[in-house]
Amino acid sequence: MRKPFIAGNWKMNTDSHSSVLLAKGVAEGSDGIASYKVDVAMIPPFVYIPAVVGVLSSAHVAVGAQDLYFEKNGAFTGEISVTMLKDVGCTYVSLRSF
Numbered sequence: 001m002r003k004p005f006i007a008g009n010w011k012m013n014t015d016s017h018s019s020v021l022l023a024k025g026v027a028e029g030s031d032g033i034a035s036y037k038v039d040v041a042m043i044p045p046f047v048y049i050p051a052v053v054g055v056l057s058s059a060h061v062a063v064g065a066q067d068l069y070f071e072k073n074g075a076f077t078g079e080i081s082v083t084m085l086k087d088v089g090c091t092y093v094s095l096r097s098f
Contacts, residue, residue, distance in 0.1 A: 004039070007064060008042050027061050043063075068093050
């Protein structure tokens with residue numbers, strides 16, 4: 001049986017302060033179940049990913065991104081690559097379909 005996976009996509013909500021508070025709250029609230037009974041991830045807006053990763057570094061809560069671009073690098077204004085996301089600590093990505 002597969003372990004359940006729960007992820008919260010924050011969409012375009014929070015600011016830098018509230019993103020840290022929310023990450024701390026989820027880490028505390030999922031202590032004892034995250035990674036043991038269920039995999040938990042938070043998917044904040046791109047600009048808050050480093051702060052959220054910092055808060056969750058000792059918790060069993062993963063961090064994901066809201067989207068990515070398929071190219072590794074290049075002149076793609078506003079896009080985010082897999083390499084960039086891994087570099088800041090993301091392990092999941094929520095992709096939209098077309």
